[in-house]
Amino acid sequence: MNQADLSANQIETASPPAPVSRVSSRAWRRWVDSSARVVITFGGWATIVSIFGIFAYLFIEVAPLFDAASWTESASVHVAPVDAAEPETIAVGIDEYMEVGYVLRKSDIAFYALPAGTPVPLDPSVLSGAERSRRMPDFEDGEIAALARSPGKTHTYGLGTKTGRVIPFYVSFRVTFDDDVRNVEPVVSSGEPFEAVPTPVGPEPFDYAQDRHSGAKSKDAHIARLAYRETDSGPIAAALTGSGRLFLTKMQESEAGGLFALETETELLQVEVIDEGVAALSVLLLDDLGETLLGGTKDGRLLYWDIQDIRNPRLMGMYSAGTAITALSYLIGDRSIVVGTERGTVSVWMPVIDPDVGGDPRLQKIRDFASHDGAVTAISPSLRDKGFLTTGASGGVAVHHSTSGQTLIQIPGNGAAIRAAMFAPKTDGAVVLDDSGRLIAYDIENEHPESTFSSLFFPVLYEGYEEPHHIWQSTGGSDAFEPKFGLWPIMFGTVKGTIYAMLLATPLAVLGAIYTAMFMRPNIRAVVKPVVETMAAFPTVVLGFLAGLWFAPLLEQIFPAVVAMFLLLPLAVALVCIGWQFLPSRLKGQSGNVTELVAFVLVLVGTVWFCLQLNHQIETWLFDSDYKGWLQSSFGLAYDQRNALVIAFAMGMAVIPTIFSISEDSLSNVPPHLIAGSLALGATPWQTLTKLVIISASPGVFSALMIGLGRVVGETMIVLMATGNTPVMDMNLFNGFRTLSANIAVEMPEAPHGGTLYRLLFLAGLLLFVFTSIVNTLAEIVRQRLRARYSQF
Amino acid sequence: MPDRIKKFLDSGALFIWFCGTAVAASLLMVGGVLLLIMINGLGFFWPHALVEMTLSDGTRVLGELKSEEVIPYSETPEFPKGKTRVRLKVGNRDLYGLDFRWVDTDRIASADSPKDAVAFERREWGNFYGRIREVSRGEDIVATGNQEGWQALQPLIGRANDLHEEIEHLQRDVIGDINYEIEGTRLRIRELELHGRSQTPEVTELQAATKQLESRYHKHVETLRALSRQLDEYSVVLVETNGSEKRLAVGQIVKALRPNDMSLIEKILRYFINFWSVLSEEPREANTEGGIFPAIFGTVMMVLIMSVAVVPFGVLAAFYLREYARQGLIVRVIRIAVNNLAGVPSIVFGVFGLGFFVYAVGGTIDNLFYPEALPTPTFGTGGILWASFTLALLTVPVVIVSTEEGLSAVPQEYREGSLALGATKFESMLRVILPSALPGILTGLILAVARATGEVAPLMLTGVVKLAPALPLDHHFPFLHFERKFMHLGFHIFDVGFQSPNVEAAKPMVYVTTLILVMVVIGLNLSAVALRNYMQKKFKASAV
DSSP states (O other): HHHHHHHHHHHHHSSSOOHHHSSSOOOHHHHHHHHHHHHHHHHHHHHHHHHHHHHHHHHHHHHHGGGOOOEEEEEEEEEOOOOTOOOGGGGEEEEESSSSSEETTTEEEEETTTOOEEEEEEGGSSOOHHHHHTSSSOOOOEEEEEEEEEOSSSSSEEEEEETTTEEEEEEEEEEEEEEEEEEEEEEEEOOOOOOOOOSOOOHHHHHHHHHTOOOOOOOOOOEEEEEEEETTEEEEEEEEESSSSSEEEEEEEEEESSSSSEEEEEEEEEEEEEOOOGGEEEEEEEESSSSSEEEEEEEEEEEEOOOSSSOOEEEEEEOOOOOOOEEEEEESSSSSSEEEEEEEOOEEEEEEOTTOOOSSSSEEEEEOOOOOOOOEEEEOOSSSEEEEEEETSOOOEEEEETTTTTTEEEEOSSSEEEEEEEEOTTEEEEEEEEEEEEEEEEEEEOSSSOOOOHHHHHHHHOOOOOSOOEEEOOOSSTOOOOOEHHHHHHHHHHHHHHHHHHHHHHHHHHHHHHHHHHHHHHHHHHHHHHHHHHHHHSSSHHHIIIIIIHHHHHHHHHHHHHHHHHHHHHHHHHHHHHHHHHHHHHHOOOOSSHHHHHHHHHHHHHHHHHHHTTTTHHHHHHTTTHHHHHHHHHHHOOSSSSOOHHHHHHHHHHHHHHHHHHHEEEEEHHHHHHHHHHTTTTHHHHHHIIIIHHHHHHHHHHHHHHHHHHHHHHOHHHHHHSOOOOOOOOTTTTTOOOOOOHHHHHGGGSSSSSHHHHHHHHHHHHHHHHHHHHHHHHHHHHHHHHHHHHHOO | HHHHHHHHHTTHHHHHHHHHHHHHHHHHHHHHHHHHHHHHHHHTTTTOOOEEEEESSSOOEEEHHHHHHOOOTOOOSHHHHTTTEEEEEEEOHHHHSSEEEEEEGGGGGEEEOHHHHHHEEESSSEEEEEEEEEEEEEEEEEEHHHHHHHHHHHHHHHHEEEEHHHHHIIIIIIIIIHHHHHHHHHHHHHHHHHEEEEESSHHHHHHHHHHHHHHHHHHHHHHHHHHHHHHTTEEEEEEOTTEEEEEEGGEEEEEEEGGGGGHHHHHHHHHHHHHHHHHHOOTTTTTTEEEOOHHHHHHHHHHHHHHHHHHHHHHHHHIIIIIIOSHHHHHHHHHHHHHHHHSSOOOHHHHIIIIIIIIIIIHHHHHHHHGGGSSSEEESOOOOHHHHHHHHHHHHHHHHHHHHHHHHHOOHHHHHHHHHHTTTTTHHHHIIHHHHHHHHHHHHHHHHHHHHHHHHHHHHHHHHOSSSOSSSSSSSSSSSOTTTOOOOHHHHHHHHHHHSSSSHHHHHHHHHHHHHHHHHHHHHHHHHHHHHHHHHHHHHHHHH
């Protein structure tokens, strides 16, 4: 301290002490001191803990993705036991809040409040007069012989009678709120019955011209198996009679009448399906467009008809499923087919059209799932995703998910065969009815069935594809869309962007750092270094904007010139450098001075200008006057305006100052006496550089590259703005890609809180976090060791 | 000779030249980008001259000359070097469909800059370039002809702008207040209902109050209508250079200029007026025109809240690490962790902010304190508070590292001297170390602010919007509305540049925003550098 400071201090202490200091006793001061220590320690630790808390929190949000599904039995209600002849006529169901379950059997439906099991009466007052009379189907001639469920938001059934008629029947739930208390009321109604089997049924194939509408109903019209579906153009039914005849019926609704009187007219289209194997049919299935009919036989065959022209059903194929097929169902979207057999095997099949041959789709088994001990008795698809529920004759209940190929839950059951089942509308539960007459409801915890390690990181065979692919396509138009959560394409995009950006940035930054640290005059360095570091302060949104809206369109025009720059620049530098040697040193001055820097700038600007002037000529010489066509025809590469090359420049710019600054620090921190020693022993500056400086500073350069890498990997705005954000997988320098970070920015605002997509985006964040942490830790450790080594000298 | 080549190669001159070129390239990149932003951003405010061209087919074009270029693939025998073409901003989007037009140079028969051409800035459809045919009030013609109309128009535009201000005041302040009160009463009623007191006299009272407010609201809406009618009172018929007419209410015109008739002084004056109006006005036309005031305000507010959050934590942690903790393995691990945090991509902080602050903390606050507003979230959605906290987390390593630097620069003698004179550790921290480390803390804060100002990705998840209905600060209690969404300069760039339907017309606005953002960020960084240098010098001098 100098004299002036001292005197100033003396003046301060000479002033009379404030009264406060007299009051503050020694104990008080000690108390303040120790409590300050506590506060600072606590604050310090709180900050540090919160840093680690980020990692923990990301992990907590991701963990449920890989949680196993769980189940609990939530209710068990005794209803009348099931007799063996009955199974075809039984159905169970539940509302979306899992508060009311029902059993539909014969001509009767009973509702039960869950979990208590008390019967819920159908309140006639909820229906108006005309509706009330139609509330329950009118069974004039006998009870239900077969029953078919038409999957969808409402509980829709086709009830097949012993006289060959099909009665549409609907169960729905009316939800009302009274003082914030939810009230679920069941409502049933039925539709217009129609004849699904022509009567009488003669021994010969049915002749529609002659036999229609003649004679009385016969015993042969008895419907043994039924498939029923309500399509947009009217209901459609496939009925197998007790005598093994298959009839296909469609109530075609067509708009009739004049321009002003729009009326719908129904027309009954009916045909008998005569093909080999019909008599052996045990299960039938129709799709929601009414275009295909599937049948499973007792001898284990799968029959596949094209019924687009309902009058002319055509058997497209016959496939073997091994043993007798006991259950069939579509998954949501009516593309994938679940097949259950007598031996208890469960498999998913998919129609595949060979792109080379075209023509009819071919059914192909794509996945097997865990088997049941006995025959598969029922399959119920989820209404929300590609999951489904299967039940077995041994009482087992299992929940599977098609896309991820996993069986999520296996409930052993108590041995009594399960006859009917339904997956709850929100897939958070199930209701089943077993032979002993118990109606059991399960709560199912199954939040993220579609994500497994293999479905995220390995190719998956998605609906509508020929073979397994890596695809990221998280949202589609409808519920039936199969979300494709392959993380590879976006991880690939991240790697692609990183590689190209680092390829451009590394040489520029490291070479620049070498020159600045080793050859530049200190007074110039004092200006140059902060200027380059200013680049680090550029908000990346600015770089992204310039890259996307200024550089990308520009690059599209001057692409040939840019290619020429990469080729000509080294040549020009070499030529000028050789010429420089012959210049008198009077002109050059000392090495590393402003003259030299100006020379570099001039060479650079000159070459760039030269290339730009010759842009069109270069395009003519090198690329046949059209570089896009040339790229396409020579290498099969498409050129997009916003591409990886643009990203390389923009991200390169973002990361050059980081790498430059840290490398320069480590290069210029090489102990000066080492350099002096090397020079004193007669080494040239060049030898000193290559043999000493670069080698001893290489850990610092390495850590600079690592830190730069960490920055590039997670950069968001530049890639968001200057690539097309398409998750494609190729290394083409001239098209776009999507990175983990941009993917988060694009999809997070639309991801519902707590959903699979939301958690997957957290997983993407966690991956970035972990990767950058590893890279940065590595860099930091290397740097600390380097610092320790330098301090030894 | 081969000897000479060998010597040349051994000298490494070639390699040194490559290194030097790399430095030159980096410098050029910085300079080029800065220059690009400056030219495009600063040029925006200048009242550009209008050019009127007569083309070879007799049609005419009037507009601002923007650029000239060689037409790609146009080498012909007559034009061996390739033909050129010029790009004009012709405005009149409602008549032409596009704001810009390319004109081949060889089609231009003559070009001049008429003094009587007028550039109108309009509230809708962008600029209009042309002349005035007549000014009328209802059916009565007030003035005809370009010159007479120009003179008649000046006071009318001033009046219309006053009217707009009045309307805005009415909408924003008066009617806005009433809406705010109505919403408040609605929530109060809902709250009482939730507590099972829906039949109390208080509710009836509140309902009566709502009725009253609504009637007041309707009265003001009437006034508003009357004012809007006044805007349409005067109209002007404009004619574009080829003679097509366009009738326009005077209320649609923001300002009318005759750039070719302005002196240099007038232009410079106009330049600064334009500059100020961009800084101080509300945006128009989906942010592509008007000003960026709400974005600047939002950015500043967010940065301020962030600073309040980040400084105490950063400084406490740095003091703990440097002054209180025992130096050892744990502290080393913590330092590495802090460094790592600085390297974590900003979008990851956004994800964390959304999950933790918005959904977890915000959702809980809503359930506890704002149940009456549910299911509309109050704090359970992105807002300025959560965005600021997220950025505080993002920048806390910067403050820690910088404060530590400041602390380590304080000579050990200061501590020892203070303790030797009988001060407790805390007292010497507070009176001696903290003041000495203040420049370091300040540097950290400035760097943190600079980083936060330019950061966009995490904000996109935690509460930034393209157009915020209200500023986060107003005259309603409690004045600071932490739950509100806000606008931000960086997001403004992203949104206007990439999400607006007419990107070409929006570009100048983006450049202006970019310029302001870059100036602020670089200014902050330079001041941090200066402060750091000052600190180093100070301790170097005193340590000797």
